[in-house]
Amino acid sequence: MSVLPSGALGDLDPTSDRAVFRQIADQLREAIGRGRFREGEKLPSEAELVEHYGVSRMTVRNSFSILQGEGLVHAEHGKGVFVRPRPPVRRLASDRFARHHREQGRSAFLVEADAAGGRPAVDSLVVKEEKASPEVSARLGAVRRVLVRRRRYLLDGRPVEFAASYLPLDIARGTPIAEADPGPGGIYARLEELGHRLDHFDEEIRARMPSPDEVRTLRLAPGVPVIHLVRTAFDTDGRAVEVCDTVMAADAYVLAYQLPAT
Amino acid sequence: MSVLPSGALGDLDPTSDRAVFRQIADQLREAIGRGRFREGEKLPSEAELVEHYGVSRMTVRNSFSILQGEGLVHAEHGKGVFVRPRPPVRRLASDRFARHHREQGRSAFLVEADAAGGRPAVDSLVVKEEKASPEVSARLGAVRRVLVRRRRYLLDGRPVEFAASYLPLDIARGTPIAEADPGPGGIYARLEELGHRLDHFDEEIRARMPSPDEVRTLRLAPGVPVIHLVRTAFDTDGRAVEVCDTVMAADAYVLAYQLPAT
DNA sequence: TAGTGGTCTAGACCACATA
DNA sequence: ATGTGGTCTAGACCACTAC
Numbered sequence: 001m002s003v004l005p006s007g008a009l010g011d012l013d014p015t016s017d018r019a020v021f022r023q024i025a026d027q028l029r030e031a032i033g034r035g036r037f038r039e040g041e042k043l044p045s046e047a048e049l050v051e052h053y054g055v056s057r058m059t060v061r062n063s064f065s066i067l068q069g070e071g072l073v074h075a076e077h078g079k080g081v082f083v084r085p086r087p088p089v090r091r092l093a094s095d096r097f098a099r100h101h102r103e104q105g106r107s108a109f110l111v112e113a114d115a116a117g118g119r120p121a122v123d124s125l126v127v128k129e130e131k132a133s134p135e136v137s138a139r140l141g142a143v144r145r146v147l148v149r150r151r152r153y154l155l156d157g158r159p160v161e162f163a164a165s166y167l168p169l170d171i172a173r174g175t176p177i178a179e180a181d182p183g184p185g186g187i188y189a190r191l192e193e194l195g196h197r198l199d200h201f202d203e204e205i206r207a208r209m210p211s212p213d214e215v216r217t218l219r220l221a222p223g224v225p226v227i228h229l230v231r232t233a234f235d236t237d238g239r240a241v242e243v244c245d246t247v248m249a250a251d252a253y254v255l256a257y258q259l260p261a262t
Numbered sequence: 263m264s265v266l267p268s269g270a271l272g273d274l275d276p277t278s279d280r281a282v283f284r285q286i287a288d289q290l291r292e293a294i295g296r297g298r299f300r301e302g303e304k305l306p307s308e309a310e311l312v313e314h315y316g317v318s319r320m321t322v323r324n325s326f327s328i329l330q331g332e333g334l335v336h337a338e339h340g341k342g343v344f345v346r347p348r349p350p351v352r353r354l355a356s357d358r359f360a361r362h363h364r365e366q367g368r369s370a371f372l373v374e375a376d377a378a379g380g381r382p383a384v385d386s387l388v389v390k391e392e393k394a395s396p397e398v399s400a401r402l403g404a405v406r407r408v409l410v411r412r413r414r415y416l417l418d419g420r421p422v423e424f425a426a427s428y429l430p431l432d433i434a435r436g437t438p439i440a441e442a443d444p445g446p447g448g449i450y451a452r453l454e455e456l457g458h459r460l461d462h463f464d465e466e467i468r469a470r471m472p473s474p475d476e477v478r479t480l481r482l483a484p485g486v487p488v489i490h491l492v493r494t495a496f497d498t499d500g501r502a503v504e505v506c507d508t509v510m511a512a513d514a515y516v517l518a519y520q521l522p523a524t
Numbered sequence: 525t526a527g528t529g530g531t532c533t534a535g536a537c538c539a540c541a542t543a
Numbered sequence: 544a545t546g547t548g549g550t551c552t553a554g555a556c557c558a559c560t561a562c
Contacts, residue, residue, distance in 0.1 A: 019549075019550060020550080020551075021550075021551085026474075029474070031555035037415050045528065045529085045557090046528080047527080047528080055551080055552085056551060056552045056553065056554090057552090057553085057554090058320075058542080058550095058551070058552075058553090059531085059550080059551060061530090061554085062550085062551090064529095065327070069331050069471065069484070070471050070472075070474075071470065072472070073530095074490045075529060075530090076528090076529080076559090076560085077528075077529050077530070077558070077559050077560080078526095078527080078528050078529065078558075078560035078561080079528065079529080079559080079560060079561085080527095080528065080529075081528095087448055094519075094521055095522075096521075097521055097523060098522070098523075098524060099524050101280070116527075143384055168402060179406070183316065187521075190528070194330065196419075198523035199523055200520055200521060200522055200523050201521040202518065202519075202520055202521075203518070203519045203520075203521060204516055204517070204518050205467065205516065205517040205518075205519070206491075206512070207320060207469035207487050207488075207489050207512035208333065208487065208512060209331065209332050209333045209486075210332075211332070212288075212291070212332075222331070223471050224471075225469045225470065225471065225487035225512070226469075227467075227469050230497070233523075238293045249358060250468070250469035250470060250487070251470070253468075254466055254468055255466070255467040255468075256464065256465070256466050256467075257356075257464075257467070257519045257521075258358070258462055258463070258464055258465075259357075259358075259359055259462060259463040259464075259465060259519075260357075260363060260462055261360075261450075261460035261461055261462050261463060261495075262360060262361050281530075281531060281532090282531080282532075283531075283532085307546075307547065307548085308547080308548070309546080309547080317532080317533085318532060318533045318534065318535090319533090319534085320531095320532070320534090321531080321532060321533080321534075321537095323548085323549090324531085326548095337547095337548060337549090338540090338541085338547090338548080339539070339540050339541080339547075339548050339549070340539075340540035340541035340542080340546080340547050340548065341540080341541060341542085341546095341547065342546095342547065342548075343547095407556080410562080426542090
């Protein structure tokens with residue numbers, strides 16, 4: 001007699017070449033997909049699945065670890081294994097750096113947070129001068145030292161991205177950009193006041209699994225990749241005036257862009 | 263006596279709260295980061311690590327599974343566990359749909375492949391009519407049925423992305439777009455010939471872990487996320503004339519965009 | 525206290541790769 | 544034939560959660 005709700009999960013196929021733990025993962029995945037287990041709902045416990053399938057506990061745990069790697073479920077010690085709810089997603093629109101936002105004294109993050117309806121926050125702000133990495137130096141045009149602004153962004157208390165801005169010293173040193181609070185409209189507004197009228201931004205996007213550091217900083221669940229975005233800001237003279245390196249929790253973002261057809 | 267090259271890996275800290283298998287993973291990760299094990303190089307075998315650390319085999323395997331989930335290493339049955347080499351990356355430039363490319367009779371994929379220096383190929387092409395999904399219908403403006411073109415792209419024999427294009431039947435039916443080979447410049451060139459002069463494209467980008475289907479289709483290694491891109495093409499009348507849903511192996515791509523500052 | 529997942533052991537047999 | 548990773552068992556003890 002199974003202890004599980006009838007019909008939730010099937011039997012194993014002993015004639016199949018597919019490993020037992022994969023068959024179990026397949027059945028759980030399929031049950032989740034069918035809505036048999038909903039978001040946030042608890043899956044059967046390891047002990048229940050051991051009994052239901054007649055396998056050892058490690059085999060069941062192996063199945064769970066597959067689903068965890070896929071980002072489908074997450075385990076809570078002492079409570080159970082749950083279907084991972086999808087967090088609300090922030091949409092980054094391609095006009096998020098438009099001048100009319102800056103002129104209203106609003107930073108890009110606040111503009112986006114409003115659109116998402118969440119409560120935004122910034123923490124672990126660090127501003128200092130340091131040696132430029134080869135990547136940053138290449139993008140900024142062979143500068144040796146840069147002003148760095150590091151910060152982490154949170155939405156409703158959840159860390160969603162952290163970023164580092166790099167600016168050439170001859171532009172930023174001794175200006176409000178080097179202050180903890182650069183003032184309304186953020187550093188892009190200050191750059192324009194300093195005579196660097198912005199022309200366009202280049203953005204490069206990659207996706208990959210996070211490093212252990214990134215898992216900590218963003219409190220990432222297993223199976224959640226990061227989006228790595230590197231933006232370079234150019235002024236109307238064609239000079240690169242800032243590089244911003246951003247790592248985002250991929251389950252919290254949709255990036256939107258508009259491409260010309262011409 | 264350790265069987266490992268001296269200095270490659272340290273000892274465990276029995277006083278640490280950190281689980282043994284995590285400590286082992288940390289040491290291997292750090293050794294890889296330091297270049298002690300290089301791309302493509304074989305790590306010590308499970309048996310060697312069992313001996314070196316004095317732990318059971320499952321503990322060592324647990325460590326490997328962490329690194330595999332991070333996309334750092336991959337196992338080859340009967341051979342060993344290797345540091346994952348980074349594949350060559352294709353850069354998708356923001357002008358990849360520019361008209362001057364189409365007018366040279368070149369499809370976007372070929373333009374990009376040239377830039378990456380790889381040998382491009384397309385397979386599993388399917389063209390048919392089907393019911394529009396709610397998502398596609400919402401983007402195309404409440405159409406019921408659509409023409410679908412599905413295909414997979416390969417570079418040097420490796421699958422790197424697969425895509426499905428959806429077009430309203432009143433636009434595409436009975437035209438070269440419904441043929442297996444739509445001709446030089448691809449379907450965007452045909453759309454323009456049919457009087458739908460293209461104005462711009464909207465692209466939405468997400469990153470996530472792949473489904474088992476996607477792992478199969480793209481032959482993805484463990485620990486490799488996918489980039490999910492949905493592009494909508496608009497003509498100069500403001501009508502959405504095509505939706506293209508693309509899933510890309512994240513380790514094979516960098517996406518580049520240009521944002522206006524105004 | 526009972527139930528849950530987290531870690532770890534010490535085996536076993538198998539399939540694949542290399543020589 | 545040997546060494547490699549792949550799968551699986553049947554336990555053990557621990558830490559966390561809920562009652």
